[in-house]
Amino acid sequence: MSTPRVHPVLSSEIDGGPSVSTCRPNPTAAEYNLIHWSRYCDYLAIAAFPQATGGVAMQSAMLRRVRPFEDADGVRRLPRTLPSDPMPRRLRLGQPLFHEGDGAHHVYQIGTGVMRLSRMQTDGRRQVISFAFPGDVVGLPDCGRHTTECEAITECELLAHRFPDHAGPDRTSDRQQFLLDAALQEIRRLQDHFLLIGRRLALERTAAFVTLLLDRIAEPLGRYQVVRLAMNRTDIADYLGLTPETVSRSFTELRGRRILALDDANTVVVLDPARLRNLAAGHTEA
Incomplete structure (x- = not known):
């Protein structure tokens, strides 16, 4: 069995500011629980996009209060488009988009259809983590790799947005906002799931x-x-x-x-x- 990957994250406490923690293992299926994953996505958003989240002083609790893809009046909106040339993709029923552990070079915006995101537990059982619908974004990486299986459960049309290597300040800002919105959306889906199975x-x-x-x-x-x-x-x-x-x-x-x-x-x-x-x-x- 391979050694779990490790990476630095920002730890954030409710009363104290975030600080750089020591490296910790990427969560395993045996450690899987939805509270952990919600915190993990908070870390992702703060650590990866400090400008978009208002700096590293942003608290994890503040992220949890944001309802992604809704404006101040609670009206649902679609995520803004990532500033790059998206590549359209079509998936047939049952076709995987990516596998757990695959290298991540794109995030995917769903146009039509439904995707299933899941992980296999150590005892061989499958845990479905979420379903993604039109307007949702999937494929946010951890250390450059996908952390779930993602499969089309209907025919799907997607836009694949590649992570650019270089971009000007305006494009970088827009890209960070897009990815932040996607990270917040993932947090919301996990919170919904946690409340549901509770x-x-x-x-x-x-x-x-x-x-x-x-x-x-x-x-x-x-x-x-x-x-x-x-x-x-x-x-x-x-x-x-x-x-x-x-x-x-x-x-x-x-x-x-x-x-x-x-x-x-x-x-x-x-x-x-x-x-x-x-x-x-x-x-x-x-």
Whole structure:
């Protein structure tokens, strides 16, 4: 087994300023937990882009309060374009974009389709870390390498933005802002995942997952909203920390409660979004 890679990071405490720490190992699958990864992304943003984050005095807690890709009024916006000539790419269903440990030379902006990001644990089990949708950016590196597997679970169209070697001051500033936005977005996805799997009951986790998709990719259908699932039950189970059978039972129970309807296995019609959100928040029904 290869020796874990190490790299210097900036450690940031809530009350004290950040300081350069000694080198520490890149997190392993066995050490994986979402709080650690959220802090790790904070370090990434502060250490890699000090100008864009307002200098090394920026606190980790301040980064966590930023909602990436939303303006001051909470309106969702797409990330700005990286100042380089992007290269369009198409991926077929099941085609990998990159593997864990691959050298990272691009970040990828999703135009259409859905990507799955995952890691393999030491016991051979897969942990789905996040799903990426149109407008999302994937591929931020650690020490020049990708830290996850990234695979298309639908046909996808992407823009590949290469990390330039040299750029003028204006281009550098824009590039830093783009990459900072992408890092903050990754933090937000990990925080969402942490909150989601923190739910005690499988039904609550499943409701929280549907709510997440409702806010991201829902389409109107008369008075209702429709969510089209690009992922299968195994993907959802590996994301929620459940079994596929438990996920299927949870969908069946939500349908039985008339919170949602299933046109087919991959088409969810949300009948009662208020009850869905209450259940996702952990409020049990009488």
